[in-house]
Every structure is written in C-alpha cells, then in structure tokens.
Amino acid sequence: MAPHAHPAGFAPAFVAAVLDDALSHDSRVHGITGLQGSGKSTLSAQVAALARSRGIQVAVLSIDDVYVTRSERLQLARDVHPLLATRGPPGTHDVALACELVDALRAGKACRLPRFDKLGDDRLPASQWPVVPGSDPGQRLLIIEGWFLKTPPQMDEALATPVNALEREEDRDGRWRRHCNTALARDYPALWQRIDRLLLLHGPGFDVVPDWRWQQECALQAADPARPAMNRVQVERFVQHFERVGRQAWRTLPAIAEWTVALDAQRRPQS
Template sequence: MARAPHPPADGFDPAFVADVLDDALGHRGPGHGVRVYAIAGLQGSGKSTLAAQLAALARARGLRCASLSIDDFYLGRGQRRRLARRVHPLLATRGPPGTHDVALACDTLDALCAGRSARLPRFDKLADTRLPPSRWRDSGRVDLVLFEGWLLKTPPQDATALAAPINALERDEDADGRWRRWCNRALADAYPPLWSRLDRLLFLQPPGFEVVPQWRWQQECRLQASRPHHRGMTRPQLERFVQFYERVSRQALRTLPGLAERTVPLDARRRPLPA
C-alpha cells in the first residue's frame, strides 16, 4: 500500500518535497543564475512548512538557499496605523494588499538575484510588527530563493465585482466599499513589479475557502504553543481576521490555477492529491 503524504503540521512527504525542488531547480530565471521559486497558497495551506523543507533539502544537496515570505514585508504597526488614519480604519490590520512594503521586497530580491548578500527582514506576528533591522539575518550569497505568500500573482478584480460585500466585515465596516476598492487598486498598481521578479509559481490549491478558518486556527494554536507567554488571537478574533483575506483569497482560487506554472490540489487535510 502506498504511504499517504504527511499533513503539513508534520511536513509534506519527502518524495513530494524532492519533486518540488527538482521543479524549482529545473527552471532557471531569465538573465541571472539565481532562481526565485514562489509558493502561493491560502492561509494555513502549508506554504511555510513546504518552504522550510525545500530549503533544508536544497542545503543537503549543497545549495545555498534563502527563504522569504511576503509576510516578512508587512508594514509595521505604526505605519499601518498612520495608513488607517489617512485612508480607512481597516488598514490598521496587516495582510490585505497595501499593507506590505513592496519596494523593500523588490530590493531584497534584486540584491539576492544579483549575487549579493542581503539582510532578510522578519515580521513578528505575535507582536504584530517587523523586527528591527539589527535582528535581520544576513543571507550571504545564494543559489536559490524561495518566496512564499498567500496572494502571490493574484490579479485585481473588476470594479463591478467590488460593489457587493462578501462577508460581515465588509458589510458592517466597509459599507461604502472604500477599503476594498483601495486594496484592489494597490493589488493592481503596487504589486506587479514584485510579481515580475518571481521566476516560477507553485500554487497549493485548497478544496475551497471554507477550510481556511480551521486551517488558520490550527496554525494559530501552533504559534501560541511555541510562545506561551505571548497572547495570540482568540477563535472569534481569528474568525474576524480571516475575513480580511476572504475577497482576495477567493480571487486567488479563481485565477491562480490558470496563472501558476504548477498547481497542486490539496485535500481538506492539506495533503497533495494525485495528479
């Protein structure tokens, strides 16, 4: 009997990880020797777990590897609060388009792809702010860059699709649509330069958005267990938090299977399904 793939909490099956790494190494980025292999997937889908396994296997093969997440480039809490005062109160919450330092992400990837060392930003999710630069790790020169994130290469929606709210958060706290229109414009205008730096995209495709709250709660429980002295989100807080991501997540589900170079469907336990 074939061995079932491991769920992401315990790591993906080693054969699957090796196959993905071969995919990453088999496609050289245009104009430079350093590949940027991107992993997209909705919240809790196992992106970070897969990236960590890929990085470990790459190093075991003698490659120098840097692993980054778009989450590392969130604007700090103070920056988001200023944005919330200037544009819309919902922008105080990290995650949606417009709450990332896209220029810093581009600069970091450019340095790595040019064969230079770079300082790798890190975001502390429990403290809800980016770590100070003095705590960023120096990458050294690398052969491969892994870049994971929930909204990678997701295109903006048509303006007509923004008219009706899709959840209670939008209905009650963005009744006029100002927040979602601003995020959609950011997705259209600010992010394409970053997407252009991603050489190849793997999409971990969940069975639907409905699994995301449970997956994200499992992720939150593991995060809190690793740092028991820091207070994380309660379940009701997390249910609200996931609604900030719902619109773009559903757009990713609709569009990324046609945009990603490789799509891997997952079952409800986050196990890759047979091709």
C-alpha cells in the first residue's frame, strides 16, 4: 500500500474546547459522531488523555467495538441477506451489550470494554478486553464515538431507489436496506437515549469517505504489516455498505447534535 496521510490529531485548543463543553454541560455520556474517517477515534483519545491529565476518570467506547461476532454475522447472512456478513451498517451491532456497558459505566461499576479486531474482522475474546476500574459514578466521563450516533431511520419510500452499485446489483429487492433501516428504527434509540450530549464532526460530504476510509486502512496496515488489510478496490466496495445511512446522517444530524463543527477535506475544524 502506498502511504497516505492520516490525521495525527486535532489542535490542543480544540481538544480542550470539546472537553470543557462536555464538563460545562454535565455530559456524563458524551457522544462524538461523524462520517467514517472524520477523526472521531483520534479526537476521543485526545479528549480522554486531556481529561486524565486533569484527574478526571474517563472511559471511551466505540460503536465499532460492539459489532456482533463474525459467526453471528454469517448467520445473519444465511438467514436474512448475504450483505449482512459485512460489519458496519445498522443491524450488525450488539446494541444490548452497548446499553449494558453504558449503564455500568454511568453507575461507576468496573467492567470490561469489548474490542473488535478490524483486520481479523471479529470481536476479540473477552479475556483481551481492557478493564475499566470502578469509580465514583459522579466523577466518570464516558465518551462514546461512532459514525451514525442518533441518526434517524429513513421513510419507507426513500428506500426504493438504490444509492449505489452495491444496492443496485446485490440488493435488487431492497431486502437488505429495509432490514438495516428497521434495525435503526427499532434497536438503536435505546442507545441514543443514553447519550447526554452529541458533537458532530461534519465533513464536506459522503464523497470524501472513500479517501478517508482508505487512509484508515493504510494506518491499520502500517500498525500491523504482517496481517492483510483491504486494498483500495475492496475499500471502495466496503464503504458502499455505509453510504445510505452515511448520507442520512450527514443530512439530518446537524439538526440533532448539540454542537456541530464543520470539517474540511483535510479534517480541519472550520468553526
């Protein structure tokens, strides 16, 4: 793979502003959302590090770490639709586990946080999950980050027209996208309701996602060169699984998030 730029981090002043915003609004569960590759994980880690430097107990939970296991996705692929073998869209997360973790962390309980191995495409065994120690429930900040936090489902009529080649060729009857939309409406609000305040990193549009996601894949490969990662063609197909909900998130979340920060194509905050 050719080297590509990957965000090294956000400016310290912006990181401090995000933490101060959470603390000033008493946001015990603080959400950070934005399209794939927008820098959510990077920003979450920076905010957590700053919080710890101030003596604040903090935990970070990514929605990417609560995917159902690979074997469960393969079962969904057999029972519902072959496209459900691919992680990412609504319907491929263990929402009940995520809610259980948020409740435990909010209550100050000790717990293990799941981890998903993206190169291996499976959840790591529980023995490899990091342990968050117990704490005073009023003194812990939980950051939850994910690409479609609080995104509402689409109306049924919006599902009729395919948004890309993947839907046209592999979901001709719309069964996969209807399943994902139903899951988004039915399962995820229980998790969304647990988020006190939401920051949206609002990129210039979904068209930048293939490049941003490719940069992520290059970074994954660089961190673990002995294991295979996706090539550019595979990444282009992979992101099509996210396009429908990603475009819905980009359209709707500015009116839902408490704070929206516009990003340019280089992920630089514009406001």
